[in-house]
């Protein structure tokens with residue numbers, strides 16, 4: 001496994017791999033890696049010939065009163081996790097490498113970046129879209145991997161890739177959770193033992209709503225109420241909203257399309273986000289089986305139409 005700190009050295013090395021026809025997978029991160037990041041890396045290693053992980057705490061996606069300065073860092077442990085998971089190259093630039101003096105161009109995402117975290121963290125998704133676009137141009141991966149944990153981020157990036165014709169496939173990897181349901185996050189390290197216990201209620205609420213949906217509940221108000229009823233331990237519920245899973249438009253009334261139930265809350269001084277997807281169960285029959293059944297029904301209908309009728 002090789003580590004690069006400059007764009008020049010990384011791109012020179014990548015040129016060699018690309019010339020050899022190897023498929024490049026990319027996992028952008030802010031470091032302090034855990035099993036959630038590992039799941040993205042494992043997926044990339046399985047699908048690609050080489051996997052590049054970037055570790056960069058991107059200053060432009062943090063607001064002025066956010067946790068940029070105290071964001072946790074553990075480079076040596078990150079290296080060990082990457083090595084064990086089969087990463088080929090790590091890119092660890094400093095802020096001046098990504099934003100040199102005179103830098104002034106940014107990417108402004110559209111309406112998908114407005115609700116939820118976009119409303120609470122103004123400019124956050126501009127920072128995300130800008131750094132991800134830069135990293136895509138630097139690494140030029142065939143595939144890039146993002147976690148469902150940051151569901152709105154996945155939606156913003158898919159839209160960015162579509163709108164700007166970026167030649168990269170986006171893969172979303174399901175959220176990895178602690179045994180008690182809490183979604184893994186680098187920010188969980190901020191939680192005191194008491195806050196850690198209190199934080200469980202977020203996933204408990206989301207999973208309760210998902211279970212109700214699985215049992216047929218489709219009323220958006222009731223689904224949100226089921227989740228909210230569990231989320232009594234947090235200090236501030238910033239949002240708990242049901243959104244269309246593709247467009248992030250608000251899902252009111254009866255939920256017919258795939259939806260995402262998204263939450264952000266503060267527990268002590270820690271801001272946590274999580275979400276679950278509410279997706280109709282696949283029909284019991286596969287497409288092929290459905291086709292066979294419909295052919296059989298057609299044949300039956302034709303046969304009975306041709307049967308002599310009692311006069």
Ligand code: AMP
Pocket residue numbers: 028029030031035036037039040145146147148149150173174175176177183184185186
């Ligand atoms: P971060 O280092 O927090 O910027 O996260 C880097 C990537 O890891 C993002 O695509 C996140 O969505 C993803 N990620 C973070 N936590 C999890 C988790 N618990 N499960 C799956 N992916 C995650």
